[in-house]
Amino acid sequence: MMASSDPAVIQTRALSKRYRTVAALTDCTITVPEGRISALIGPNGAGKTTLLRLLAGLARPTGGDIAVLGTAPRPDPAFLAGIGFLAQEIPLYRRMSAADHIRIGAHLNARWDGTSVRQRLEGLGIPLGQAVGTLSGGQRAQLALALTLAKRPRLLLLDEPVAALDPLARRQFLAHLAEAAAGGGLTVLLSSHLLSDLERICDHLVLLAGSRVQLCGDVDALxxxxxxxxxxxxxxxxxxxxxxxxxxxxxxxxxxxxxxxxxxxxxxxxxxxxxxxxxxxxxxxxxxxxxxxxxxxxxxxxxx
Amino acid sequence: MTWLVWRQHRNQAYIAAAALALFAVVMLITGRQMASQYHSALISCAATHTCSDLATTLNLGSPVLFLLINLTLLVPCLLGVFWGGPLVARELETGTAQFAWTQSISRSRWLAIKVGWAMLAAAAWGGAVSALVTWWSSPVNALQHQNFRAGQFDVQGIVPVSYALFAVALGIAAGAVLRRTVPALATTIGVFVALRVVIASYVRPHYMTAVTKTYRLAFAHPMPSIPGSYWQVSRGIVGPGGQAASSAAHSGVGVSINGTLVTLPPACNSLLSQDPPKIFSCLAAHGYRAFITYQPANRYWAFQGIEAGIFALLAAALVAVSVIVVLRRDA
Structure with missing residues (x-):
């Protein structure tokens, strides 16, 4: 389907997810090669969140196959160590501080780079000791991204990470992401309902509408x-x-x-x-x- | 993971520890006073040979203290509500489960450690409260011989530990199934109270076949002496050959004797107006006997063990439900 020799980090075939009578995702076949920053674009309700959750192993498909980093997503440490997932609502423990979250990460991950989070937050002027619930939306998103990157994942799955951010915070967030991806070895799939959010940093596109894939491929080729x-x-x-x-x-x-x-x-x-x-x-x-x-x-x- | 559990719940742990410490101080101070009061009363009654009346003449404790003891009935329910209910539900509700479940830890390990610590804390806390209450109550138990009474049986010994485990497991399971904290708390309270009432009222009396003793009817209706804190299940009068005392064998006059309706044999009818106390000997002569059905005092720990076992099994089943729901369902 794609003129690319890079091994696929994400490969799905006829993937479907139904919630009772509602089809959230239908017959979804996509490939995202290694090293791409792929924009998952689609209107609200197109199935972007469902696809990301299936890829992260948080939900199980009702049909089709998924291979992420060569295996089916499953909730075990070996698989989870390879992926970084950031849910749309940026769920963090509101009463705990950034420093607490860094410690949680150190306890729950065999591979963990807490120093990078500290440096990133200090660079952005985000307080380490303050309860996360008192930070601004932009600061929380930056913290969550830094925590997700501290796992040193091979695949980053981000669900509408910039939707709630003001333009400046959006720019900083994407700059942070682009910098991380430039380091190499990282594949990113991030969703948005607005292409303009992601146009500057992505080189691959997955377009969803009405629970189906409309388009998938390298931007230049498309x-x-x-x-x-x-x-x-x-x-x-x-x-x-x-x-x-x-x-x-x-x-x-x-x-x-x-x-x-x-x-x-x-x-x-x-x-x-x-x-x-x-x-x-x-x-x-x-x-x-x-x-x-x-x-x-x-x-x-x-x-x- | 243990660190995360501690970090998430340490404030609750501090509050619980402080409440327990306060309760312990009250129990220890008043318990010592009560014990010495009881012992001096025993010494003085031995001198005057009035120890058989001690249960009616000696007043141990105070209404406030007994209210406090009765309030410990709520401890398991509170643990279920504050520790069990939010354990999984809050993480699903706020989405932090998605954060935890995408770190490099399996969902089963995450759940096992959370549930393990919550259950351990509940058992420790419920056990500590129960130990204090049991120790505090020992003079009262020795004096009143009512260890089986609801409100004493339920707050002493090992059953409170089992109730606490059950309540916390119930909270966890309700949270895992309902995925929302407030409905989980309401369910926990409702189910816990309902099940406790049903088991205490309808199941507990039948853990072991009760012992029945029959004895001769007499005017003063003296009971045969039964040692220790036995549990009276029922008491009354049986007719000749074991038939019900109110049976229509005689179309005589019905009278109520010590709460039992007795249809008098015709021969005893006339005594009703002439010499009522003699009715007893008349009934006895016609084969009527008094009986008492009870659980002997030496079954106390068997009953504690059976009830604790029932709630521990229910707790285990609820933990299994939580595990299945958390592992099978989508986040």
Whole structure:
């Protein structure tokens, strides 16, 4: 599926999770190679949290297979030592201090780098001795990320880590994350409902909508595979036959198409343009939001 | 992990230790006073040969102290509410379980250590309170011979330890199943109180087959002497051949004697207006006998052991439920 020789850190096949009658995740097949910072993008309720919890072994799938770092997620020390997980609500013990959390980590993990947390917090001016409940949201998120990184995990799973942060805290958080990832050997999957939050740091994308995977791959490869066509209002059946139509906007005067290319486009009536990551994501999300027409349904089926 | 358990619960531990220390001081001071009061009373009654009346003439303790002793009935329930209920529920509710369960520790070990310490603390605390109450009560027990009475049996000996284990296990299981603290606490209180009442009232009297003694009916209705703190289950009068005293064998007059309805044989009817005290000898002559059904005093520790065993088994079952729920369910 991907032109990549890096071994996969995350590999799922037809993964599903149902909560009673609600399908939280359906037929999800993704691969995230080692060393990527992958953005898990999707509207609220798309299944991002469910996917992350399944990958961390906090929830069990109702169908399909998962391999994370080569094994099925399970609650045992060997597996857990390899992953770092940060839940959306940033759960920490509110009455305990950062120093207490560093000690907890030292007690619960065989591999633990408490010094890095101390240094990071001192650098950010976050008090070590103060109850975590009295810290600001940004400080708590920074602390939680530092604690998660102190395990020296090979895979970091972060659920909407910047959703509650103001722009400055968001920037600091992502800078901290990018710095950690630059050290090498770390793969990151982090979710957001806004692409703009993550666009700057991610080089891989998983797009979820309506509990299904819409898109998964390296950002550069995805951008190269897709193209925008702008032309007069005319019949586009020929283009749709040769390529995969993702999204179309038709006004009385012009037609704008987002296509997944199967070879070169040879229709002189259309001007081609490179697609931006945002246009790509909005195209796939918009396709889902519009309610897919039969043609689009087959297009999705072809993708996955 | 033990450090985390201590860090999470040390404030509760300090409060519990302080409360226990305060309780111990009150028990030790008043217990010593009461013991010396009892011993001097024994010496003076021996001199005047009035020791048989001591139970009615000597007043040990004070209403406030007995209220305090009765309040220790609540100790297991409080432990279940403050230590058991939040143990798992609060972590699920606040999401900190997700933090703990993504450190490099298995969920089963996390749970085992938390549950282990909570149960150990409950047993130690419940045991300490029970030991103090048992020691404090020894003069009262010796004087009143009512060790089996509800309110004494339930706060002395080994049963309070078992109640504490059960209450904490109940709190943990309720929290694991309901995943929310407040409903878990309400469930703990409700189930604990209901089960304690049902077992004490309907099950406990039947742990062992009660002993029945029959004896001759007489006007003063003297009871045969039964040694020690026996537990009276029932007492009354039986008709000839063991049939019920109120049986319709005679269509005579019904009278209530010491709480038993007795249908008088026709021969005794006339005594009712002429010489009522003679009814007893008349009934005795017609084969009526008085009886008492009781659990002998020497079964006290057997009863303590059986009841403690029942609650310990229930506690073990609830711990098993908690383990299954925590390991099987998604976080």
């Amino acid at each position: 951008l190269a595979e897709h193209q925008i066509l702008v032309g007069p209002r005319k019949d586009t059946t020929a283009i749709e036959r040769d390529h995969t139509l993702v999204h179309a906007v038709r006004t009385p005067r012009q037609t704008t198409l987002l296509i997944r290319r199967n070879g070169p486009v040879i229709d002189p009536a259309f001007e081609t343009a490179d697609v931006s990551l945002e246009e790509l994501v909005l195209g796939y999300m918009g396709q889902h939001a519009d309610g897919p027409s039969p043609a689009h349904l087959s297009a999705i089926g072809g993708d996955q």
